[in-house]
Amino acid sequence: MNETTKPRRRLRRITALTAGGLAALLAWNSLSVRSETAEAAGEHIVRTPGGDLHVVQDGPRDAPAVVLLHGLAASTAWWEPVLPALRDLHVVRVDLLGHGSSAKPRDGYGIADQAARLGAVLDRLGVRRATVVGHSTGGAVATSLAAQRRDLVAAVALVDTGPRAEAFLGESFAADLMTTPVVGELLWRLRTDGVLRGALSTAFTREVQVPEQLVADVRAMTYRSLTATDAAVDAFLAERPVPDRLAGLDLPVLVIFGAQDRRWQPSSAQDYRRIPGARIEILDGVGHTPMFESPDITGGLLRDFAGSAPR
Secondary structure, eight states, rough: OOOTTHHHHHHHHHHHHHHHHHHHHHHHHHHHHHHHBOHHHHHHOOTTTTTOEEEEEETTTTTTTEEOOOOOTHHHHHGGGGGGGGGGSEEEEEEOSSSSSSSSSSSOOOOOHHHHHHHHHHHHHHOOOOOOOTHHHHHHHHHHHHHHHTTTEEEEEEEEEEEGGGGGGGOOOHHHHHHHHHHHHHHTTOOOOOHHHHGGGGOOOOOOOOOHHHHHHHHHHHHHHHHHHHHHHHHHHHHHHHHHHHHSSSEEEEEEETTSSSBBOOOGGGGGGGGOEEEEEEEETTTSOOOHHHHHHHHHHHHHHHEEEEE
């Protein structure tokens, strides 16, 4: 053997071992990140067989009830800017499974499952009739609950909920990377507040102060709860558009949509005209999160709609 070939072969063996070790490390990280779970925590936890949910209630209990459901990677905190406008209503905010202070198990993130669990929670709270409001992914859960529980849901309000899969404009670059196999799990393991703020960036169009709590909400999720919820809403929209699901329910429907939404085509809000009697409000200069970008107008619309819903 030529003496000069020995170092080359040794280098190739070292390179192969290093590559193999890196692949094994990445595989372990992916498995580890996807296996993480967390228990519910908070002042008011409602126990359900599929996972315990964190609930916050405000306002007089004998007033008309309005249920506020947040979107993907969010929590009850996303509704705080509109609470002053809703102070005369019985406001129920719920952290969906996998979000906020609710439990984060491995499974149970299907939209129909989320809706059924929510219905059970409202029953436990003694809520008999309610206007159910959903932001983005929360709108899919509100729609599913309306289909399942006509006895419970008096009206539905959707805030920047994409009506169909084809209307999706995309996420930020950071958010897209987080759902990419192997890379996503690694990025999740190494996530920083800067990365998480980057993932949140397309949720806003106007310059608003993004509270630290919103970043903390994303950090507190497990990778499984994030990606499984994302996949669940994709499947829900692919199966049947939201307007078609609501059209036959004979319920009052309010649609609020930001004219500069960066996640869903603003023009797709017109799809909701297929729902008989639906009221559509387009907010100029507002993006995907009207609760933060235009809280007074958004809160006023929700207050008037919930206050006039059948009881």
